[in-house]
Amino acid sequence: MRLTCTVNGKVETVDDVWPGESLLYVLRERMGLPGAKNACEQGECGSCSVHLDGILVCACLVAAGQVEGAEIKTVEGLAGAKDLHPVQQAYLDAGAVQCGFCTPGLIVATVDLLEKNADPSDSEIREALAGNLCRCTGYSKILDAVRLAAVRLEGAGVE
Amino acid sequence: MSNSTLPTKQRDHVEAPVLGGLGESVARPDGTLKVTGDFAYSSDLWADGMLWASTLRSPHPHARIKSINIAPALKINGVSAVLTHDDVPGSKLYGLEIVDQPVLAFDTIRFHGEAIAIVAADHPETAKRAAQAIVVEYEILEPVVDADYAISGNAPVIHDGGNITRHVPIIFGPQNLKADVVVKGEYEVGMQDQAPLGPESGLAIPADDGGIDLYLSTQWLHVDRGQLATVLGLPPEKVRLTLAGVGGAFGAREDMSMQAHIALLAMRTGKPVKIVYSREESFFGHVHRHPAKLRYEHGVTKEGKLVYVKANIVLDGGAYASSSPAVCANAACFAVGPYEVESATIDAYVAYTNNPPCGAMRGFGAVQTGFAYESQMDKIAETLGMDPIELRLKNAMVRDSLMPTGQPVDSAAPVAEILEKLRAMPLPPLTATTDGFDVIELPGGASNVTHGEGVRRGIGYAVGIKNIGFSEGFDDYSTAKVRLQIINGEPVVEVHTAAAEVGQGLVTLKGQIARTELGVQRVVVHVSDTQVGSAGSTSASRQSYVTGGAVMTACKAVRDEVLLYAMEKLGHLHPHLLHFRANYKMVNGEIRDGEGQLVSSLADLVKDRVFECTREYRHRPTTPIDPITGQGLPHAQFAFAGHRAVVDVDIETGMVKVIEMASVQDVGKALNPQAVEGQIEGGTAQGLGLAILEEIQVVNGKVKNPSFTDYLIPTVLDMPPVRSIILEYADEHAPYGLRGVGEAPTISSTPAVVSAIRQATGLALTRVPVRPEHITSTL
Ligand code: FES
Ligand code: FES
Numbered sequence: 001m002r003l004t005c006t007v008n009g010k011v012e013t014v015d016d017v018w019p020g021e022s023l024l025y026v027l028r029e030r031m032g033l034p035g036a037k038n039a040c041e042q043g044e045c046g047s048c049s050v051h052l053d054g055i056l057v058c059a060c061l062v063a064a065g066q067v068e069g070a071e072i073k074t075v076e077g078l079a080g081a082k083d084l085h086p087v088q089q090a091y092l093d094a095g096a097v098q099c100g101f102c103t104p105g106l107i108v109a110t111v112d113l114l115e116k117n118a119d120p121s122d123s124e125i126r127e128a129l130a131g132n133l134c135r136c137t138g139y140s141k142i143l144d145a146v147r148l149a150a151v152r153l154e155g156a157g158v159e
Numbered sequence: 160m161s162n163s164t165l166p167t168k169q170r171d172h173v174e175a176p177v178l179g180g181l182g183e184s185v186a187r188p189d190g191t192l193k194v195t196g197d198f199a200y201s202s203d204l205w206a207d208g209m210l211w212a213s214t215l216r217s218p219h220p221h222a223r224i225k226s227i228n229i230a231p232a233l234k235i236n237g238v239s240a241v242l243t244h245d246d247v248p249g250s251k252l253y254g255l256e257i258v259d260q261p262v263l264a265f266d267t268i269r270f271h272g273e274a275i276a277i278v279a280a281d282h283p284e285t286a287k288r289a290a291q292a293i294v295v296e297y298e299i300l301e302p303v304v305d306a307d308y309a310i311s312g313n314a315p316v317i318h319d320g321g322n323i324t325r326h327v328p329i330i331f332g333p334q335n336l337k338a339d340v341v342v343k344g345e346y347e348v349g350m351q352d353q354a355p356l357g358p359e360s361g362l363a364i365p366a367d368d369g370g371i372d373l374y375l376s377t378q379w380l381h382v383d384r385g386q387l388a389t390v391l392g393l394p395p396e397k398v399r400l401t402l403a404g405v406g407g408a409f410g411a412r413e414d415m416s417m418q419a420h421i422a423l424l425a426m427r428t429g430k431p432v433k434i435v436y437s438r439e440e441s442f443f444g445h446v447h448r449h450p451a452k453l454r455y456e457h458g459v460t461k462e463g464k465l466v467y468v469k470a471n472i473v474l475d476g477g478a479y480a481s482s483s484p485a486v487c488a489n490a491a492c493f494a495v496g497p498y499e500v501e502s503a504t505i506d507a508y509v510a511y512t513n514n515p516p517c518g519a520m521r522g523f524g525a526v527q528t529g530f531a532y533e534s535q536m537d538k539i540a541e542t543l544g545m546d547p548i549e550l551r552l553k554n555a556m557v558r559d560s561l562m563p564t565g566q567p568v569d570s571a572a573p574v575a576e577i578l579e580k581l582r583a584m585p586l587p588p589l590t591a592t593t594d595g596f597d598v599i600e601l602p603g604g605a606s607n608v609t610h611g612e613g614v615r616r617g618i619g620y621a622v623g624i625k626n627i628g629f630s631e632g633f634d635d636y637s638t639a640k641v642r643l644q645i646i647n648g649e650p651v652v653e654v655h656t657a658a659a660e661v662g663q664g665l666v667t668l669k670g671q672i673a674r675t676e677l678g679v680q681r682v683v684v685h686v687s688d689t690q691v692g693s694a695g696s697t698s699a700s701r702q703s704y705v706t707g708g709a710v711m712t713a714c715k716a717v718r719d720e721v722l723l724y725a726m727e728k729l730g731h732l733h734p735h736l737l738h739f740r741a742n743y744k745m746v747n748g749e750i751r752d753g754e755g756q757l758v759s760s761l762a763d764l765v766k767d768r769v770f771e772c773t774r775e776y777r778h779r780p781t782t783p784i785d786p787i788t789g790q791g792l793p794h795a796q797f798a799f800a801g802h803r804a805v806v807d808v809d810i811e812t813g814m815v816k817v818i819e820m821a822s823v824q825d826v827g828k829a830l831n832p833q834a835v836e837g838q839i840e841g842g843t844a845q846g847l848g849l850a851i852l853e854e855i856q857v858v859n860g861k862v863k864n865p866s867f868t869d870y871l872i873p874t875v876l877d878m879p880p881v882r883s884i885i886l887e888y889a890d891e892h893a894p895y896g897l898r899g900v901g902e903a904p905t906i907s908s909t910p911a912v913v914s915a916i917r918q919a920t921g922l923a924l925t926r927v928p929v930r931p932e933h934i935t936s937t938l
Binding site: 018020021028029032033034035036037038039040041042044045047074075076078079084088089091092093095097098099100101102103104107123125126127129130131132133134135136137138139140141142143 | 167168184186187189190191193194195196197198199200202203205282284353354355356357358404405406407409435437438600605661662663664833834836837840841842843844845866867868872873874875876878880881
């Protein structure tokens with residue numbers, strides 16, 4: 001089947017998509033956007049998190065057929081031409097990146113959280129990121145990164 | 160290099176210059192790529208005309224293969240090749256220490272999930288369906304699933320030579336001593352999985368010279384290459400490996416998984432072949448942490464001084480040897496823990512069974528014994544009515560204490576300080592159990608199972624010891640190539656090793672070392688590949704030490720060559736260069752003499768010359784241990800860490816909530832403090848996982864939970880804040896005084912959590928992971 005959707009502001013059309021393919025597969029293998037990761041493909045790890053029409057989803061659980069005409073935003077669409085997104089920068093500065101396999105999903109989930117809640121408490125951060133597994137960091141520095149990003153975004157007046 | 164082109168997305172170096180020298184919390188040079196999604200992991204690569212591979216695995220733990228019919232798979236549209244053991248041109252077996260594992264099974268299946276056939280097709284789904292279409296006729300056999308039974312002499316033999324893969328006895332000090340008090344205990348550790356987030360994956364590209372190029376995730380490129388060369392029947396130089404982005408490892412990538420499979424398919428089809436394991440296949444495709452039964456007897460004086468330790472340890476190695484022999488030696492050597500004892504009698508066995516193969520995982524044999532000896536220390540303290548910290552302090556190792564192998568710990572051993580610092584750290588407040596509490600903060604969290612009535616607080620302590628580097632006389636070395644040249648008027652250093660960056664931050668450290676040693680701003684880190692000599696494995700907490708040492712040595716060699724050249728060119732102006740070369744420094748892109756006077760800028764001196772040195776580095780030699788007494792000098796370095804765990808346990812539901820983990824670790828010298836903290840926090844989390852969450856459930860040889868739905872690793876809700884104190888007692892034997900960091904925190908974390916649960920519940924808790932039913936059923 002043919003699939004057309006908007007990814008990071010660009011209209012993308014791909015052909016020969018099997019109806020059984022996931023959005024994650026289409027992004028990674030057909031659109032050349034492997035930023036969303038594939039740690040489980042069962043909806044358990046959050047490494048594939050993307051925004052689908054403004055809603056945070058696990059791309060591995062969304063069938064390709066469901067995204068016809070949809071607007072998708074992936075980790076690749078976050079940084080500006082010159083600067084990283086403040087959440088990306090905060091992950092780097094806090095030392096929240098080790099192997100980095102969980103990082104794209106966590107960054108997308110953090111952006112989602114801070115858009116909804118500019119000043120989350122620690123429990124709210126934990127609740128929001130509970131679906132994102134990280135095997136390397138023990139999460140301490142991920143929490144630091146989220147707090148740091150929240151402070152910087154507030155300071156910059158971005159809500 | 161062969162003439163095949165780099166796969167799409169694969170980089171040949173990290174471009175970002177590393178800023179900051181040793182001792183600073185320098186940012187990762189690959190960090191920007193990782194946060195933007197542009198870092199290419201081994202699962203993110205493509206090549207033109209690429210095929211996808213899939214594996215057929217056995218549903219039975221023990222069976223005889225009567226026939227394999229691949230015809231139905233070959234008939235499927237889009238399938239290019241279906242291979243079985245018949246298609247392996249070289250050795251049909253591989254293995255890290257003992258060559259016993261089939262690349263593809265023949266005759267006998269020895270574990271659930273063993274690979275039987277592989278398929279290459281134009282789409283991953285086609286490949287998967289084709290693999291399922293292969294018809295295998297099995298004669299099902301009774302599996303041997305109990306390690307004690309396996310080595311009893313009564314069990315069917317799994318490999319010629321018997322079911323004892325290795326037995327390591329240690330006889331230390333006078334034997335058969337008597338003691339005032341005897342404390343016995345039996346402990347059990349479940350099978351833990353490394354569960355790195357990045358699945359096993361790689362891309363194999365056949366080359367025009369008849370060789371092959373592989374881009375993949377691994378922990379040791381050269382040992383993969385050696386094994387691949389024998390399997391493929393190629394000379395090693397025709398098997399070229401390049402490290403792609405690695406999504407964590409923790410021991411899971413020490414053995415080969417998909418490497419030979421994609422290489423065979425690429426060579427057969429003449430096309431690039433990619434594989435990415437699903438999470439389920441990942442659970443079947445790599446080795447796990449050995450489950451263990453540990454039977455202990457401690458003899459102690461009334462005052463709490465250890466007199467003797469007797470331990471009988473049986474590790475279940477599963478169907479193939481992997482690194483079992485070395486794990487077994489570690490379990491034996493570290494069976495007493497970081498304590499002094501007059502007499503030790505230890506027998507550690509590792510058994511072949513029909514369970515999933517077990518091998519390397521962070522902590523490597525020292526985790527299993529760590530749980531047992533620390534549980535014993537708690538039990539002794541309780542028996543004597545002593546404070547558990549006081550008991551540990553009374554027996555704590557110090558510098559020059561003897562290991563049960565007779566080896567002196569000839570470097571800092573701040574065990575007592577670790578315990579005292581842990582005790583002195585402020586405790587977190589009690590979780591409010593009346594009005595105003597947040598239910599998320601209580602055991603059970605959002606499932607809202609308690610209002611705090613049955614919640615009990617517990618505090619537990621544990622300390623651990625682990626070796627750094629390969630042991631028992633292994634020639635443990637790494638290689639680094641360092642090149643200095645002037646690019647656009649600026650000195651640039653390129654560092655090239657074969658060491659696997661798996662997330663730990665070695666890529667950062669290599670740059671820090673080069674910057675500090677050669678006084679330049681810009682360092683480019685070449686991708687790790689087999690175009691340079693072996694770096695050894697990214698395991699045993701050894702890379703900072705050994706590859707760090709190699710980079711340091713190669714940098715010093717480059718500096719020496721630059722100074723010799725300066726002598727040649729400028730000696731007439733700087734006569735001291737001749738005799739006092741060692742006093743000269745390279746800083747900020749300049750050469751300065753002992754008094755700080757400028758000799759020359761590097762740019763002016765070096766011009767278009769290239770200075771390049773390749774050096775190997777070895778840690779000090781170790782020796783084998785005696786096969787009868789276990790005596791010797793098997794280890795190069797020791798690391799010590801301790802934890803205090805604070806838990807809330809709901810004794811009604813059995814739910815455990817870890818409130819805080821505090822950790823103290825001696826790292827010798829923190830070369831990148833932020834990265835060191837990251838290792839401590841991550842290791843603590845994996846230890847917590849083993850304490851209360853993580854176990855591969857194997858029932859009669861069959862794996863029941865190969866998914867993240869059923870195999871639970873800690874989430875951010877399970878993992879409390881980690882408070883850590885880093886001690887820096889330089890090890891005089893190691894580069895920069897550093898001490899390997901990665902594994903030690905994994906060892907004491909588990910027993911500290913269990914100790915805290917014991918304190919909260921009064922239960923003995925002799926098995927990890929502790930499950931809610933262990934708490935509720937006994938209360
Ligand atoms: S890959 Fe989608 S949740 Fe894990
Ligand atoms: S950094 Fe490796 S999984 Fe999170």
